[in-house]
Amino acid sequence: MMLNRYALVQRNEVSLKSIMLVPLVTFILALLGSMVLFGFLGAPPLGGLYRLLIDPLSSAYNISEVVIKAAPLILIAQGLAIGFRAKVWNIGAEGQLIIGAVAASVIPITYPESQNVLMLPAMILTGMIAGAAWAGIAAMLKTRFNASEIIVTLMLNQIAMQILYFLINGPLKDPMGFSYPQSVSFPPVAMYPLLSGDGMLRANASIFVVILLSIAALIYVTRTFSGYTLLVGGLAPSAASYAGFSAQKAVWITLLIGGAAAGLAGVGEIAGPIGRLQPTLSPGYGFAAIIVAFLGGLHPVGILLAGTFMAIVYVGADGAIIDAGLPPAAPVIFQGMVLVFYLASFALVHYRIVRIQPEARA
Amino acid sequence: MTDTIIFVLAGAFATATPLLLAAIGEVVVEKTGVMNLSVEGMMAFAAAMAFAVTYQTGNIVLGFGLVVGASVALSLIFSILVLGFSANQIISGLAVGILGLGLSGLAGRNFENLTMMAPANLLLPVLSDLPVVGPILFRQNVVTYFAFAAAFLTWWFFARTRHGRITKVVGEEPAVAHNLGFAVIRIRLFAIIFGAVMSGLGGAYASTILTPGWSDGLIAGRGWIAFALVVFGTWRPLRIAFGAYLFGALLLGDLAVQATGFSVPPQIMTSLPYIMTIVVLAAVSRNALLIRLNAPVSLGQNFRPSK
Numbered sequence A: 001m002m003l004n005r006y007a008l009v010q011r012n013e014v015s016l017k018s019i020m021l022v023p024l025v026t027f028i029l030a031l032l033g034s035m036v037l038f039g040f041l042g043a044p045p046l047g048g049l050y051r052l053l054i055d056p057l058s059s060a061y062n063i064s065e066v067v068i069k070a071a072p073l074i075l076i077a078q079g080l081a082i083g084f085r086a087k088v089w090n091i092g093a094e095g096q097l098i099i100g101a102v103a104a105s106v107i108p109i110t111y112p113e114s115q116n117v118l119m120l121p122a123m124i125l126t127g128m129i130a131g132a133a134w135a136g137i138a139a140m141l142k143t144r145f146n147a148s149e150i151i152v153t154l155m156l157n158q159i160a161m162q163i164l165y166f167l168i169n170g171p172l173k174d175p176m177g178f179s180y181p182q183s184v185s186f187p188p189v190a191m192y193p194l195l196s197g198d199g200m201l202r203a204n205a206s207i208f209v210v211i212l213l214s215i216a217a218l219i220y221v222t223r224t225f226s227g228y229t230l231l232v233g234g235l236a237p238s239a240a241s242y243a244g245f246s247a248q249k250a251v252w253i254t255l256l257i258g259g260a261a262a263g264l265a266g267v268g269e270i271a272g273p274i275g276r277l278q279p280t281l282s283p284g285y286g287f288a289a290i291i292v293a294f295l296g297g298l299h300p301v302g303i304l305l306a307g308t309f310m311a312i313v314y315v316g317a318d319g320a321i322i323d324a325g326l327p328p329a330a331p332v333i334f335q336g337m338v339l340v341f342y343l344a345s346f347a348l349v350h351y352r353i354v355r356i357q358p359e360a361r362a
Numbered sequence B: 001m002t003d004t005i006i007f008v009l010a011g012a013f014a015t016a017t018p019l020l021l022a023a024i025g026e027v028v029v030e031k032t033g034v035m036n037l038s039v040e041g042m043m044a045f046a047a048a049m050a051f052a053v054t055y056q057t058g059n060i061v062l063g064f065g066l067v068v069g070a071s072v073a074l075s076l077i078f079s080i081l082v083l084g085f086s087a088n089q090i091i092s093g094l095a096v097g098i099l100g101l102g103l104s105g106l107a108g109r110n111f112e113n114l115t116m117m118a119p120a121n122l123l124l125p126v127l128s129d130l131p132v133v134g135p136i137l138f139r140q141n142v143v144t145y146f147a148f149a150a151a152f153l154t155w156w157f158f159a160r161t162r163h164g165r166i167t168k169v170v171g172e173e174p175a176v177a178h179n180l181g182f183a184v185i186r187i188r189l190f191a192i193i194f195g196a197v198m199s200g201l202g203g204a205y206a207s208t209i210l211t212p213g214w215s216d217g218l219i220a221g222r223g224w225i226a227f228a229l230v231v232f233g234t235w236r237p238l239r240i241a242f243g244a245y246l247f248g249a250l251l252l253g254d255l256a257v258q259a260t261g262f263s264v265p266p267q268i269m270t271s272l273p274y275i276m277t278i279v280v281l282a283a284v285s286r287n288a289l290l291i292r293l294n295a296p297v298s299l300g301q302n303f304r305p306s307k
Helices: A016-040 A045-057 A060-085 A093-110 A119-145 A149-168 A206-223 A225-235 A237-242 A247-274 A285-295 A300-323 A330-350 B002-031 B039-057 B060-084 B089-107 B133-137 B142-160 B162-172 B174-179 B184-210 B222-232 B237-260 B266-286 B288-294
Strands: A006-010 A351-355
Touching: A016 A045, A016 A300, A016 A330, A045 A060, A045 A300, A060 A093, A060 A206, A060 A225, A060 A247, A060 A285, A060 A300, A093 A119, A093 A149, A093 A247, A093 A285, A119 A149, A119 A247, A119 B266, A149 B222, A149 B266, A206 A225, A206 A247, A206 A300, A225 A247, A247 A285, A285 A300, A285 A330, A285 B089, A300 A330, A330 A351, A330 B060, A330 B089, B002 B039, B002 B133, B002 B142, B002 B162, B002 B184, B002 B222, B002 B237, B039 B060, B039 B089, B039 B184, B039 B222, B060 B089, B060 B184, B142 B162, B142 B184, B142 B237, B162 B174, B162 B184, B174 B184, B184 B222, B222 B237, B222 B266, B237 B266, B266 B288
Parallel strands: none
Antiparallel strands: A006 A351
């Protein structure tokens, strides 16, 4: 069979240039792929591409929308990447985002008339703790019972959603909201300040939090012993345990960090563009962030770029869905495509395909 | 009360069917050492497509047939990444799963919230008229019989046939299997395709027979539950069938509780299968020896013959 005649051989040296090549090749393949997709959906390929990638950067309003969407993507991806580097598979950022948002929302819903400027910091803290605690369930079950964190975090996503639905239809529902399942609007002190004074743009100060935490992530993974051992634990578990760094500790640290980051992203949504608690808090940021983390090479700087790129696509697709009749599923297909292409280009950069001679096999 | 019990016991076979189909597919894949996390996306895509085709043409066989073809196509992307490019299995599965979720939205976009009539169940002559046992066991859809037969045949394949034993060796010791002259990559490829077809059938069953209709999110985590069932059944097909039946009953619990007149928030009933999955997973995984004895040794690890 044909498959048996070829083999992948790991390249001895992978240069920095070739590592940078991965996202570039992915990007080009994704462009070609989305043109094919547009053609298939009956949209003009080049026009669709313009909508998807250029339009989002063509006006101040659109750029502000990109910033809004980049913030949660980058934030969650920074948290997840630390886990992925240590081979801890937290697939539950979506649920951690929801729980973070729900917990933080209790404060402004309880005190909707408050003018206390400490409300937003309190919400941020609550959201991070709640997100971390939700992820902590997976860490506890993994370390104590060896239960797969993949399955547990996935199930916790579904449960988080049901908790949100329950609370938004019950205790946290706006009593004056007729039959709409949503909370009261938050007071100004519960919101991130807007970047523009005139209030025309929705982008808010949460992006500074994201940038600060990205820098913190960079320092953590490159400059601290704990961050380094997490990386080693993923690459060479025995070496890490020899150095006295337990796998259990890695599971706890990475899941708590990932949960806190996702919880913080949840606060960013309700204290930002949404301004209240409602049944849909995220268009799948928790899953898209997995793609952002990998596309960014699991590196804090790469994640900043990849998150911005993914946010551009989100905004472009939103526009194209409204104007050009692009199906709402298109961005999800695009995300899946990007990840598939990323994995393929990663392999091509890190391995060489060689043809095995028949006699060499025998 | 008896009616309620019979309703749950019989209905659990129906609600277990998509779980069981997908879980049997996944256990075969995992037995060869490959973890395929795309089950949920595969099922969603299959469900949307099966409903769309059946709704348009009125031909459910055509719907299932096209789903099989599409599932194979999607699984080939996964195969190229994992078998061809040696890519990380977890991320590759997620990638193809996300692709499947997106494609489900595409296939179902003109069919959102539409429903259709369920095809009549198979009434086995004489047997279906038996009291109690008749309605529980012998008035099921043909796909339900197929799912439980598949579980039994998979058990038989691994326990009793030469090919089954070879397949197990591929999952336990791929290097040994390779040195013995077995085509590891090819066997893994066949397993992945089989798994995709089974989860495709599970999705198609969910949207055309179990609850004939389509809306986004119809699969609602059942692919993930199927994935967890493999661990729950410790990679043994008959135990997986038993687990699928339990979870099938749990998925029906909502209706059954309503029938008894208790008022429980619907969100709690909806959460129950997910909570149970976590509890059961923790209980099973806790026994490290049980897992070590039954989990394929090379699960999640790629094999490159040239090494």
